[in-house]
Amino acid sequence: MGHKRMPREVRERHMLDAAVAAFARHGYQAASMDEIAEAAGVSKPLVYLYLKSKEELFMAxxxxxxxxxxxxxxxxxxxxxxxxxxxxxxxxxxxxxxxxxxxxxxxxxxxxxxxxxxxxxxxxxxxxxxxxxxxxxxxxxxxxxxxxxxxxxxxxxxxxxxxxxxxxxxxxxxxxxxxxxxxxxxxxxxxxxxxxxxxxxxxxxxxxxxxxxxxxxxx
Structure with a gap:
């Protein structure tokens, strides 16, 4: 229910914050989408719903x-x-x-x-x-x-x-x-x-x- 009340732009910002930290720490190839989703407090399918692939996430x-x-x-x-x-x-x-x-x-x-x-x-x-x-x-x-x-x-x-x-x-x-x-x-x-x-x-x-x-x- 908390995720549903969170505005989309806030949720996306959390995803990108988590992704930037993961890509900086591990690099593009080694960064884990599971780790990014967990750090952002969302499910991995939700990350893929917003940003269709790992490549799109890195580009964002x-x-x-x-x-x-x-x-x-x-x-x-x-x-x-x-x-x-x-x-x-x-x-x-x-x-x-x-x-x-x-x-x-x-x-x-x-x-x-x-x-x-x-x-x-x-x-x-x-x-x-x-x-x-x-x-x-x-x-x-x-x-x-x-x-x-x-x-x-x-x-x-x-x-x-x-x-x-x-x-x-x-x-x-x-x-x-x-x-x-x-x-x-x-x-x-x-x-x-x-x-x-x-x-x-x-x-x-x-x-x-x-x-x-x-x-x-x-x-």
């Missing part, structure tokens, strides 16, 4: 985590009128706060990247969306610094994709630290500051015409 988990992550980053970069570096800082802080709060979601997205199609496609689309947002911020910084359009066209997109990849890697590292050495795990702001110091200082030099070039001793 991936899409939920993708949507939540993108929403967090976008919310963090909505400070109108703020300079590009402040918006990027806000976005990175929001990103790392979100990934710290949902470590199982980070693990599921990592597993989706390595699981193959169609799951990897969902994560790739997320990366493109976030990289496009970061490209816009870096492009604005280049324009604010008076750089010519050739620099923005040639460099900024690549820098944005590198930054997104670094953020993903740092999020996985930070969550590993939180599991294995909680007392020394960095906060979201500390992790965001690490990445800002890594990327923005170098970008600042680039915008001011200070470019690294290989010497004859560097191959």
């Amino acid at each position: 988990c991936v899409r939920r985590e993708v949507g939540a992550l993108v929403a967090a980053v976008r919310a963090g970069t909505r400070e109108r009128g703020a300079p590009a570096d402040q918006q990027l800082w806000n976005g990175l802080t929001a990103f790392f706060a979100h990934t710290a709060a949902r470590p199982d979601g980070v693990t599921v997205l990592h597993r989706a990247r390595t699981q193959g199609e169609p799951f990897a496609r969902e994560v790739a689309a997320m990366r493109v969306e976030v990289a496009t947002l970061v490209t816009s911020l870096l492009g604005q910084a280049a324009r604010d610094a008076g750089c010519d359009s050739a620099l923005a066209e040639r460099e900024v997109s690549g820098l944005a994709h590198a930054l997104v990849g670094a953020a993903e890697s740092l999020a996985e590292w930070s969550n590993t630290q939180a599991r294995t050495a909680p007392s020394s795990a960095p906060s979201a702001r500390e992790t965001a500051a690490t990445l800002m110091n890594f990327c923005w200082s170098g970008l600042h030099n680039l915008l001011n015409g200070e470019r690294w070039v290989p010497t004859s001793r560097v191959h």
Whole structure:
């Protein structure tokens, strides 16, 4: 009777919460639908009624985590009128706060990247969306610094994709630290500051015409 009174969206959320935890812990292949149903407090036939197969359940988990992550980053970069570096800082802080709060979601997205199609496609689309947002911020910084359009066209997109990849890697590292050495795990702001110091200082030099070039001793 309790299940009958529970709204469908609440029941689905419980199923997805249980599934994300199971997929993060065991991986796609080894995760058990029986375990997921038990953790969600429902029967296995009910899970199949809502989400027709294990593949659909995993895809629903991936899409939920993708949507939540993108929403967090976008919310963090909505400070109108703020300079590009402040918006990027806000976005990175929001990103790392979100990934710290949902470590199982980070693990599921990592597993989706390595699981193959169609799951990897969902994560790739997320990366493109976030990289496009970061490209816009870096492009604005280049324009604010008076750089010519050739620099923005040639460099900024690549820098944005590198930054997104670094953020993903740092999020996985930070969550590993939180599991294995909680007392020394960095906060979201500390992790965001690490990445800002890594990327923005170098970008600042680039915008001011200070470019690294290989010497004859560097191959």
